[in-house]
Amino acid sequence: NFMLTQPHSVSESPGKTVTISCTRSSGSIASNYVQWYQQRPGSSPTTVIYEDNQRPSGVPDRFSGSIDSSSNSASLTISGLKTEDEADYYCQSYDSSNRGVFGGGTKLTVL
């Protein structure tokens, strides 16, 4: 099995760009798709990125995803930050034994 490691928290000002990383501990980040979920306080998670870099309909193009094999990590980038983007963000993938894996989550503060 592997772990996905995220920074505990990030903060940035409105209008700026922030990138949240998600590093896979073993095996290639490209082996299995990575998803990103946004969770606002008191709400269920919603998807902002699936299959590494795909945006569900309704998610603004300010949200983008990528993977980097050299660092074995995935990244979520949010540009033109808005106060409404303040939330917890989780990366997620799965292993070869069909078990789901979540990162520990990153608290984004927009100040």
Add this chain to the structure above:
Amino acid sequence: EVQLVESGGVVVQPGGSLRLSCAASGFTFDDYTMHWVRQAPGKGLEWVSLISWDGGSTYYADSVKGRFTISRDNSKNSLYLQMNSLRTEDTALYYCAKDWNDEFFFDYWGQGTLVTVSS
């Protein structure tokens, strides 16, 4: 509109048992793999279990394997999680989630049902 509505969460003593249910609507339930995901109070998300569209394949997180059993009744559009030998560390909000095309991507989530394991 896709809806997933969990129920069955209560306060239970350590060592006890509980069955959670998830009622699905707004999509063809028996076409999709379904999952349970949990979140301990103030903590992150933890994947718990999945069941294939026909119930023929099931998988579990190591933390619950041998104690929890996932099942489904496609005639009732319902997903279940039988939880036995409960521990205090099982205290969490339990979400039911729909898989998108067997890609291990949760495209819809319920609102969750709270399980508290405490004496």
